[in-house]
Amino acid sequence: MSKITMTVNGKAASGDVEGRTLLSSFLREDLFLTGTHIGCDTSQCGACVVHVNGVAVKSCTMLAAEADGAEISTIEGQAAPDGTLNTIQQAFQDHHGLQCGFCTPGMVMSAAALLKENPKPTEAEVRHYLEGNICRCTGYHNIVKAILAASGQEIPAIAAE
Amino acid sequence: MPKDGGIGASSKRREDIRFLTGTGKYTDDINIRGQAYVHFLRSDVAHAKINGIDTSAAAAMPGVVQIFTGADFEAVGGIPCGWEITDRHGKAMQEPKHPVLAHGKVRHVGDPIAAVVAESLEQARDAAEAIELDLEELPAVVNMKAALVEGATKVHDDLDNNLCYDWGFVEENKGAVDAAIKGAAHVTTLELVNNRLVANPMEPRVAVGEYDRADGQHTLHTTSQNPHVIRLLMGAFVLGIPEHKLRVVAPDVGGGFGTKIFHYAEEAFCTFAAKAVNRPVKWTSSRSEAFMSDAHGRDHVTKIELALDKDNNFVAVRTETLANMGAYLSTFASSVPTWLHGTLMAGNYKTPNVYVNVKAVFTNTVPVDAYRGAGRPEATYQLERVIDMAARELGVDPIALRRQNYITEFPYATPVAVEYDTGDYNATMDKLEEIADIKGFAARRKESEARGMMRGLGINNYIEACGIAPSNLVGQLGARAGLYDAATVRVNATGSISVMVGAHSHGQGHETAFPQVVAEMLGIDESMIDIVHGDTSKIPFGMGTYGSRSLAVCGSAMVRATEKIINKAKKIAAHLMEASEADIELKDGNFSVAGTDKSVAWGDVTLAAYVPHNYPLEDIEPGLEETAFYDPANFTYPAGAYACEVEVDPDTGKVTIARFAAADDFGNVINPMIVSGQVHGGIAQGIGQALLESCVYDEDGQLLSASYMDYTMPRADDLPFYSVDHSCQTPCTHNPLGVKGCGEAGAIGSPPSVINAVIDALNSGGHDVKHIDMPATPAKVWAAMQS
Numbered sequence: 001m002s003k004i005t006m007t008v009n010g011k012a013a014s015g016d017v018e019g020r021t022l023l024s025s026f027l028r029e030d031l032f033l034t035g036t037h038i039g040c041d042t043s044q045c046g047a048c049v050v051h052v053n054g055v056a057v058k059s060c061t062m063l064a065a066e067a068d069g070a071e072i073s074t075i076e077g078q079a080a081p082d083g084t085l086n087t088i089q090q091a092f093q094d095h096h097g098l099q100c101g102f103c104t105p106g107m108v109m110s111a112a113a114l115l116k117e118n119p120k121p122t123e124a125e126v127r128h129y130l131e132g133n134i135c136r137c138t139g140y141h142n143i144v145k146a147i148l149a150a151s152g153q154e155i156p157a158i159a160a161e
Numbered sequence: 162m163p164k165d166g167g168i169g170a171s172s173k174r175r176e177d178i179r180f181l182t183g184t185g186k187y188t189d190d191i192n193i194r195g196q197a198y199v200h201f202l203r204s205d206v207a208h209a210k211i212n213g214i215d216t217s218a219a220a221a222m223p224g225v226v227q228i229f230t231g232a233d234f235e236a237v238g239g240i241p242c243g244w245e246i247t248d249r250h251g252k253a254m255q256e257p258k259h260p261v262l263a264h265g266k267v268r269h270v271g272d273p274i275a276a277v278v279a280e281s282l283e284q285a286r287d288a289a290e291a292i293e294l295d296l297e298e299l300p301a302v303v304n305m306k307a308a309l310v311e312g313a314t315k316v317h318d319d320l321d322n323n324l325c326y327d328w329g330f331v332e333e334n335k336g337a338v339d340a341a342i343k344g345a346a347h348v349t350t351l352e353l354v355n356n357r358l359v360a361n362p363m364e365p366r367v368a369v370g371e372y373d374r375a376d377g378q379h380t381l382h383t384t385s386q387n388p389h390v391i392r393l394l395m396g397a398f399v400l401g402i403p404e405h406k407l408r409v410v411a412p413d414v415g416g417g418f419g420t421k422i423f424h425y426a427e428e429a430f431c432t433f434a435a436k437a438v439n440r441p442v443k444w445t446s447s448r449s450e451a452f453m454s455d456a457h458g459r460d461h462v463t464k465i466e467l468a469l470d471k472d473n474n475f476v477a478v479r480t481e482t483l484a485n486m487g488a489y490l491s492t493f494a495s496s497v498p499t500w501l502h503g504t505l506m507a508g509n510y511k512t513p514n515v516y517v518n519v520k521a522v523f524t525n526t527v528p529v530d531a532y533r534g535a536g537r538p539e540a541t542y543q544l545e546r547v548i549d550m551a552a553r554e555l556g557v558d559p560i561a562l563r564r565q566n567y568i569t570e571f572p573y574a575t576p577v578a579v580e581y582d583t584g585d586y587n588a589t590m591d592k593l594e595e596i597a598d599i600k601g602f603a604a605r606r607k608e609s610e611a612r613g614m615m616r617g618l619g620i621n622n623y624i625e626a627c628g629i630a631p632s633n634l635v636g637q638l639g640a641r642a643g644l645y646d647a648a649t650v651r652v653n654a655t656g657s658i659s660v661m662v663g664a665h666s667h668g669q670g671h672e673t674a675f676p677q678v679v680a681e682m683l684g685i686d687e688s689m690i691d692i693v694h695g696d697t698s699k700i701p702f703g704m705g706t707y708g709s710r711s712l713a714v715c716g717s718a719m720v721r722a723t724e725k726i727i728n729k730a731k732k733i734a735a736h737l738m739e740a741s742e743a744d745i746e747l748k749d750g751n752f753s754v755a756g757t758d759k760s761v762a763w764g765d766v767t768l769a770a771y772v773p774h775n776y777p778l779e780d781i782e783p784g785l786e787e788t789a790f791y792d793p794a795n796f797t798y799p800a801g802a803y804a805c806e807v808e809v810d811p812d813t814g815k816v817t818i819a820r821f822a823a824a825d826d827f828g829n830v831i832n833p834m835i836v837s838g839q840v841h842g843g844i845a846q847g848i849g850q851a852l853l854e855s856c857v858y859d860e861d862g863q864l865l866s867a868s869y870m871d872y873t874m875p876r877a878d879d880l881p882f883y884s885v886d887h888s889c890q891t892p893c894t895h896n897p898l899g900v901k902g903c904g905e906a907g908a909i910g911s912p913p914s915v916i917n918a919v920i921d922a923l924n925s926g927g928h929d930v931k932h933i934d935m936p937a938t939p940a941k942v943w944a945a946m947q948s
Contacts, residue, residue, distance in 0.1 A: 034186075044874075101413065101668070139880060
């Protein structure tokens with residue numbers, strides 16, 4: 001067991017972890033941040049995406065010990081303290097970009113990373129960027145639409161409804 | 162003008178807030194003080210005799226609480242099948258035992274052999290590796306045709322053979338169908354495969370069992386679409402726990418698509434083990450485990466013949482299907498290729514003669530059961546493919562051929578025993594032609610060709626039977642349960658309302674859409690109404706969510722209960738205003754006396770019900786809470802027309818979806834935004850089936866597609882924006898909301914149009930390709946081009 005310390009959503013957090021403990025497990029089991037979800041065991045689904053030092057990371061691909069000293073941001077840290085959704089979260093609700101909600105935390109975190117890198121992505125760029133995030137409910141239509149809307153761009157006519 | 166609330170408004174989903182902020186509560190988020198963890202040791206071979214299981218070394222490993230094997234479950238029942246099929250000779254289906262943990266033999270890769278309960282998941286996994294298994298491998302039966310050969314290895318030694326049933330429908334039609342095909346001017350024959358799929362809701366299954374010694378109460382937290390069904394099946398058939406001692410809770414569930422309907426061994430295990438080890442027991446499926454333990458979907462091999470007269474009228478349809486059951490009968494498995502498939506083989510057409518034969522087959526594979534659409538996608542795919550093929554053979558327009566044969570008068574009794582109440586198939590096709598811009602296709606094809614690509618257009622219709630189901634009818638057909646639903650409307654003293662519903666929401670947005678209905682009926686704001694679901698201790702009863710039934714069946718129960726509330730509230734209002742009950746009108750949340758300016762508000766009436774100081778206590782009870790059960794009079798019949806345009810790369814065979822349009826008739830629509838979302842998701846799953854997804858076994862029964870590295874899930878860049886429309890509405894005639902259901906349509910309606918489009922593209926490029934089995938991967942398409 002080793003002791004690790006990190007900043008999660010702006011607050012100090014620490015714990016004792018085994019060498020094999022994944023960051024995703026540490027967030028869920030030790031810090032009770034259960035918004036980060038585990039949807040697969042091969043790092044394909046993206047339900048566990050968080051930001052580590054500002055970079056989108058699948059938290060199931062990283063050991064908790066590797067995150068020692070890092071700044072972590074999770075889905076729980078996205079809305080304002082009074083509960084006001086951020087632009088991306090609000091766009092997901094406005095455009096029905098989620099159904100069962102299980103992939104949603106990863107989608108929102110990936111979308112945030114995309115818009116940071118590329119504030120005005122094309123539809124194709126959005127779809128390409130989401131290759132590592134699987135959604136089984138929405139057919140991606142409203143997710144892509146929500147991300148385009150969050151970037152302040154016009155939504156293509158075909159996606160209007 | 163869009164409404165801001167009530168029926169027909171695209172109200173934003175209230176459940177989104179918790180999902181968007183990471184505060185949803187899924188089953189894996191539940192951790193109970195003192196809980197132990199279970200890991201299942203699963204068979205890595207398809208078929209073997211279990212000669213011995215030595216758990217002694219494993220039991221001594223750190224943290225191990227107890228190890229269970231099949232022998233521990235000899236005294237309890239097996240996992241039951243919920244539907245008995247009678248075959249064409251009047252014989253009951255062959256129904257094998259399905260033990261909670263394998264006993265004597267393992268019958269598929271993933272069959273659980275032993276369960277290790279330990280202090281931590283890691284310790285349970287480590288100990289499972291120390292269990293010594295003596296397995297004597299047996300030949301596996303994987304291919305359905307081979308499984309039916311005389312003398313084939315039997316999956317179940319105590320059954321006669323691997324044939325579960327040989328079903329004919331409608332058996333009395335057979336002679337007329339054979340004669341019509343013999344005398345037809347043209348017969349188109351197609352043999353095809355409906356590929357095996359894995360539902361893959363993004364949340365893997367989880368079960369947490371609890372037992373309270375103080376009162377003998379069992380609780381199971383589980384990822385289920387229907388907690389009461391699990392309570393019924395597990396309590397009555399497996400563990401022998403009476404209903405009042407068993408609570409089943411399905412909290413937020415991360416998608417189901419059918420695969421979370423069924424009662425699974427892991428649920429029974431965790432419930433049983435929690436009592437045995439006297440502490441909570443938790444199981445969380447990994448994705449790899451899900452591939453080998455979640456029930457799979459589809460897996461039919463079919464030959465269909467469509468006979469036409471000299472004027473291209475359909476005169477007969479005859480089909481022969483082999484349907485894979487896998488190694489055991491899952492909860493609804495037997496009903497999927499029969500009643501959910503054969504009854505839809507008339508499609509949208511007035512074909513007078515239809516006969517369906519289905520042989521269900523046991524193989525050494527994971528059990529197969531309902532997956533989004535369940536039987537209806539299989540019916541739609543074969544029918545709409547063979548119609549397209551007939552149009553090509555006859556040189557006629559595929560839309561015109563369909564229109565010529567549409568059913569146009571309703572109600573319409575099909576030759577396969579169902580009665581369509583309403584529909585307007587020409588209207589949905591007209592709408593499709595408009596939104597898909599069929600007229601513009603020729604120009605788009607030219608443009609594709611200028612870039613060296615082949616472009617194809619594929620069209621199809623679909624019809625489905627939803628709103629499952631009239632209990633007396635399904636009882637005659639072999640169902641072992643009723644298929645009604647229930648709702649309780651609890652009005653609180655201050656006027657707020659909790660509605661306890663039997664339908665479970667795992668993505669469908671019930672928490673938003675159901676209040677819209679009650680708000681409309683009472684004329685109060687939606688925010689005053691909350692929906693409670695997913696807990697057998699909180700809701701009256703419910704058969705759950707599947708078969709696009711939630712609103713049509715449970716929503717109807719909610720309407721009936723709300724009507725009872727209104728009736729009682731009017732009595733109270735009449736008393737408060739000293740008026741006759743017959744003169745009371747409810748509008749915008751106010752009760753008024755007709756023809757006067759007297760009125761009382763909703764809140765005055767609800768308060769009076771709970772503070773009955775001025776109240777007609779001699780006539781009615783205090784309180785304002787009503788329950789209704791609703792059993793539908795018929796199925797509902799959503800229908801529509803879909804169009805897909807693809808581009809095929811002649812160098813690689815890669816198919817790209819260029820455009821997709823869907824015109825659906827769902828009857829009345831409560832929340833158009835949610836309905837469109839349901840269609841989008843269904844289309845993506847249908848495109849996934851048509852182009853990407855396939856569950857593959859090798860000839861030894863080894864599962865080759867057991868992770869997202871091997872099983873291709875549709876990604877955002879595999880799919881386009883879809884054009885969807887549900888403005889053609891012929892309301893259902895037999896439920897109070899006039900709704901038909903929309904959850905499965907996209908997955909039912911989309912695969913044929915994709916394959917029809919691929920065939921059209923290839924033929925436009927000079928390749929005489931008649932059929933390609935799904936998924937139409939680049940390798941398959943390229944090979945077809947070379948032949």
